[in-house]
Amino acid sequence: MTRYDAIVMGGGLVGSAIAYGLAREGLRTVLLDEGDTAYRASRGNFGLVWVQSKGDGAPHYQRWTRRSADEWPALAAELLASTDISVGHERPGGVHLCLDETEFEERRARMARMQAEAGNFGFDYRMLDRRELADMLPGLGPSVIGASWTPYDGHTNSLNLLHALHKGFVEKGGRYIPNTTVGNAEVAPGDFRIPTADGEIGAAKIVLAAGLGNASLAGLFGLNAPVRPQRGQILVTERAQRVLPMPMTTIRQTIEGGIMLGDSQEDVGFNTSQKPEVMKTIARRAVLSFPWLRELQIVRAWAALRVMPPDGLPIYDQSERFPGAFTANCHSGVTLAGAHANLFAPMIAAGALDSDLDLFTARRFDVPAAA
Amino acid sequence: MFRLRPEGDPATIAVVVEGRTTLVPAGASAAAAVLLAGFRSIRETPVQGSERAPYCMMGVCFDCLAEIDGVPNRQSCMIEARPGMQIRRQIRARKVDPAA
Numbered sequence: 193m194t195r196y197d198a199i200v201m202g203g204g205l206v207g208s209a210i211a212y213g214l215a216r217e218g219l220r221t222v223l224l225d226e227g228d229t230a231y232r233a234s235r236g237n238f239g240l241v242w243v244q245s246k247g248d249g250a251p252h253y254q255r256w257t258r259r260s261a262d263e264w265p266a267l268a269a270e271l272l273a274s275t276d277i278s279v280g281h282e283r284p285g286g287v288h289l290c291l292d293e294t295e296f297e298e299r300r301a302r303m304a305r306m307q308a309e310a311g312n313f314g315f316d317y318r319m320l321d322r323r324e325l326a327d328m329l330p331g332l333g334p335s336v337i338g339a340s341w342t343p344y345d346g347h348t349n350s351l352n353l354l355h356a357l358h359k360g361f362v363e364k365g366g367r368y369i370p371n372t373t374v375g376n377a378e379v380a381p382g383d384f385r386i387p388t389a390d391g392e393i394g395a396a397k398i399v400l401a402a403g404l405g406n407a408s409l410a411g412l413f414g415l416n417a418p419v420r421p422q423r424g425q426i427l428v429t430e431r432a433q434r435v436l437p438m439p440m441t442t443i444r445q446t447i448e449g450g451i452m453l454g455d456s457q458e459d460v461g462f463n464t465s466q467k468p469e470v471m472k473t474i475a476r477r478a479v480l481s482f483p484w485l486r487e488l489q490i491v492r493a494w495a496a497l498r499v500m501p502p503d504g505l506p507i508y509d510q511s512e513r514f515p516g517a518f519t520a521n522c523h524s525g526v527t528l529a530g531a532h533a534n535l536f537a538p539m540i541a542a543g544a545l546d547s548d549l550d551l552f553t554a555r556r557f558d559v560p561a562a563a
Numbered sequence: 564m565f566r567l568r569p570e571g572d573p574a575t576i577a578v579v580v581e582g583r584t585t586l587v588p589a590g591a592s593a594a595a596a597v598l599l600a601g602f603r604s605i606r607e608t609p610v611q612g613s614e615r616a617p618y619c620m621m622g623v624c625f626d627c628l629a630e631i632d633g634v635p636n637r638q639s640c641m642i643e644a645r646p647g648m649q650i651r652r653q654i655r656a657r658k659v660d661p662a663a
């Protein structure tokens with residue numbers, strides 16, 4: 193058996209960020225990745241590093257998201273220095289467009305609520321009217337009546353991020369084993385053993401970061417990860433000269449020039465097919481927002497599955513029955529990469545999750561339904 | 564670098580590649596016209612500005628992007644050459660006019 197300090201299951205953005213952070217902390221770490229049979233949310237996401245919509249009614253999630261966005265510039269700079277890969281991170285602030293009065297008033301109420309919930313942590317935002325917004329965003333369509341704005345939002349090339357995390361992990365001494373589907377494990381407190389094609393591996397710590405795969409893996413380790421798939425569809429235009437100075441919730445121009453349009457939220461199980469009706473809705477809303485998008489060709493479109501906990505908030509736990517086993521589940525592997533690499537991994541290295549994360553436990557779902 | 568196969572159809576369709584009039588056989592693609600006209604590249608990439616020429620010739624690689632009859636970023640390998648067609652270099656990312 194080959195022994196390591198830590199095993200990370202899942203080579204997507206969540207697992208890679210944690211494995212990168214563990215390797216940087218000096219742990220001998222092995223990263224197990226499945227293969228092209230996996231759903232791979234990390235290869236299908238929208239690429240936002242997004243703060244302003246997250247944590248309404250859950251200030252701990254608002255803080256965690258913002259702390260992650262605050263870690264992002266340092267993580268991006270470190271990855272560039274150590275791997276020579278630019279993840280194209282920009283943080284110019286972001287806006288959420290509203291196409292009618294109802295949307296605008298709902299947004300205004302939501303932002304006010306989030307600011308109140310933020311308390312001393314603070315939450316800077318502004319509601320912008322059409323006139324102000326038209327000065328910020330070239331070619332704004334007449335259907336847009338206003339937007340919310342915060343300085344916290346940004347975006348990145350998430351494929352480059354995944355590549356850089358993998359490369360950085362290996363450069364820091366980590367071992368990457370692809371094409372490994374974990375079906376069983378020998379589990380004891382502080383002693384975890386996994387059979388692989390390369391022989392058995394063992395470690396005192398194990399992190400479950402297998403996305404939708406966590407749902408079935410968690411039970412082996414005395415953990416609970418009730419995640420379900422939620423489909424999102426994305427359209428991408430041809431590359432064009434850069435026009436949009438900041439990302440929006442469902443429209444962003446990448447650093448390379450392509451304009452990404454999203455996103456849908458569909459409960460359809462493990463189904464990654466695309467639906468023309470949904471694609472039409474996405475395109476129509478984008479053209480209402482920016483009529484000049486009509487001139488651009490769509491060159492690619494795809495669907496992918498978000499990893500969605502029941503209440504939409506991340507789940508983080510250490511197993512009580514098998515200490516040393518941790519789980520990380522979320523639908524925001526891009527936004528939370530900063531926190532996972534720079535904050536979460538050091539907690540695992542230290543052997544305990546900070547009390548900041550107490551509210552993210554899956555025990556929050558263990559509430560008997562009222563009769 | 565490229566020549567027509569002698570047993571193929573004769574080159575009878577006149578297109579203009581970057582101002583250079585070129586004859587291609589009926590049914591040839593605009594990308595074939597670029598190669599027959601002797602150009603070593605037909606576009607500059609959006610980010611780094613490196614030169615690219617038609618490569619896969621089957622609609623997959625997007626390296627043959629060109630401005631065809633005034634429309635930017637066309638996949639020239641997927642477009643049949645027509646008499647009088649104007650094929651021009653795609654220089655970096657296409658322009659957009661938000662004010663239009």
